[in-house]
Amino acid sequence: MTTARKITVEATVNAPVSKVWKAWNDPKDIMQWNAADPSWHCPASENNLSLGGKFKHRMEARDGSFGFDFEGEYDKIEPLHEISYSMPDGRRVTTWFVAKNGTTTITSSFDAEEENDPDMQKQGWQAILDNFVNYVSSKYNLN
Numbered sequence: 001m002t003t004a005r006k007i008t009v010e011a012t013v014n015a016p017v018s019k020v021w022k023a024w025n026d027p028k029d030i031m032q033w034n035a036a037d038p039s040w041h042c043p044a045s046e047n048n049l050s051l052g053g054k055f056k057h058r059m060e061a062r063d064g065s066f067g068f069d070f071e072g073e074y075d076k077i078e079p080l081h082e083i084s085y086s087m088p089d090g091r092r093v094t095t096w097f098v099a100k101n102g103t104t105t106i107t108s109s110f111d112a113e114e115e116n117d118p119d120m121q122k123q124g125w126q127a128i129l130d131n132f133v134n135y136v137s138s139k140y141n142l143n
Contacts, residue, residue, distance in 0.1 A: 017099035033135035036127035
């Protein structure tokens with residue numbers, strides 16, 4: 001079920017948009033950064049980055065106590081600029097990539113779900129985005 005509430009998270013990576021785009025969309029990279037907390041990980045990722053294509057990322061607690069698939073279908077793709085997708089429950093997500101002077105600002109806006117507190121959702125998505133920034137920085141030795 002969709003809600004009217006949108007949540008937005010943002011971070012800037014000290015890397016060109018081409019490298020950011022690759023790390024955001026390559027399953028081998030996704031498995032390295034797609035977790036909100038060190039006690040979680042992403043042991044599997046599939047990504048068909050095409051209009052109508054689907055993705056599925058397995059999210060699991062490292063102790064094996066809980067896990068779920070995060071998945072969706074792509075509605076819009078503008079290479080190096082924008083990705084939009086719909087989740088199975090109808091919620092939508094749009095992520096923009098804005099390049100400026102060798103850096104890339106990533107902004108994701110998503111429909112909040114009704115089960116969890118919106119602040120908690122924002123913190124979780126922001127933590128994953130921050131993890132992505134740290135991963136790209138270390139992968140390309142940009143610290």
